[in-house]
Amino acid sequence: MEFKQQLEKYADIVNEYLDRCIVQNELPEKSLYSAMRYSLMAGGKRLRPVLSLAVCDMLGGSVEQVLPFACAVEMIHTYSLIHDDLPAMDNDDFRRGRPTNHKVYGEALAILAGDGLLNLAFEIMLENIIKNGDMERKSKAAAVIAKAAGMNGMIAGQVIDLESEGKQVDNEILNRMHRLKTGALIKAPVVSAAILCGADADDIQKLDEFAENLGLAFQIKDDILDVEGSSEKLGKKVGSDADNNKSTYVTVYGLEKSKEILSDVTKKAVDALEKFGEKADFLRSLAKYLLEREN
């Protein structure tokens, strides 16, 4: 199958599963369901769960078993975007070409919808841990995701981002911020899927290296797109990093050097997949696709 077709197929599997996770009801809290669905079903690349499914296929694992964990990561990612967009945080009005959650549902409900999605991620994983065996692998996978999302992972990255606003930080802090804010939740779906599929320590180590570099590449590309991209294609305002006085790869290294680093870390990501041979072709194409993306 062609890369693009496979990518779409994975995204379809993810969207279908996510769709079943939040079913509308008519109770007083109906609005909560709407607000959660609004952001969760807003599309997006589904990069994180797609990574899990691709790793699973590469290692010959069961997609059914990996899917709940893959989608839990997407829920965590979505909640973080809702909270990140709030007026008290980045105060963004648009996301993926649509008004942000709080612009549609108000701040209070947006906060609760975010909380609900974070909580739901763990509900889904725990429900899955207690049924159909393989309890140990599943618990370990969920623990990896939990740690990556928390105060020593993504949330720490958010805080560094927040506290770096309005000042230029050095490349050490910039790297730490990106490794935590974006990298942790790109690494988690890769590593957790490998654990779920029973990968050995060496495979996990190589996939960890792949994901570490892919996450970094993803963030650098984001920083570049915020300078060079098109608002229309991005579905959000270009130049918002500059407006928010954020330190980015572009402000720290300059545009040309950032592109060099991007190309370099993408190569490192691809190199880490060597031992998997042609089975890793999809992941290689994905790295290239992310390098060239326009949104």
Added chain:
Amino acid sequence: MEFKQQLEKYADIVNEYLDRCIVQNELPEKSLYSAMRYSLMAGGKRLRPVLSLAVCDMLGGSVEQVLPFACAVEMIHTYSLIHDDLPAMDNDDFRRGRPTNHKVYGEALAILAGDGLLNLAFEIMLENIIKNGDMERKSKAAAVIAKAAGMNGMIAGQVIDLESEGKQVDNEILNRMHRLKTGALIKAPVVSAAILCGADADDIQKLDEFAENLGLAFQIKDDILDVEGSSEKLGKKVGSDADNNKSTYVTVYGLEKSKEILSDVTKKAVDALEKFGEKADFLRSLAKYLLEREN
């Protein structure tokens, strides 16, 4: 041991464990740790984890095994208070006699500290699930807590609360709101502790009934204290429900009738403990203590 001494002993065990869960560091995200600790270590009654420990002692279980789950519930409770106090939500300036989290750390960090505590609750439980055996009981206990905290539990209750502001709701919605908003997270530590201790279905059923009524009693008492209590003893403003145009037991049933219901559900809670004999004495005293509390 006297009830009050035992209560203090339980609270000490909880406080000591919680204290070890968030250790300060000197990284850029230090402020996140401070903000999380500020609310988590602000004292309070520790009612939820105390319930877990008391159920554990009553059933002859291991406190060490129950403690992480008990404290996870307290983290979830604390995060919900931080988010509930935000300007976009209840906009409260004081909590437990101290400025609320966002008054000290700002809104952005308060949102992230709440997110961090919710996430930490699951990190702690999952860490615990993957070590030292009893994986099945632990996973089930964590799943119970997750469900109680989520979109079909506490968060749903928050949404009903939010959407009921400024209008008088009927007693059906009021009961649903309280069962979800407060009740779910009072039942969860009781039921999860019983599961962790290997209680049989009948014991769990009785404890569920106890907790259901205790949770309701707790909320009715809260509503009464908001009218009759003292700001000094409560550590927060009295009359804030009326200021926020909230429907409460007092606005729906009136003060006297609310007191009758309170006494009635407290009795129901105590009655549900009958089969446990004198081993349930602490839980009985706790129900009475909550009935008579002034904060």
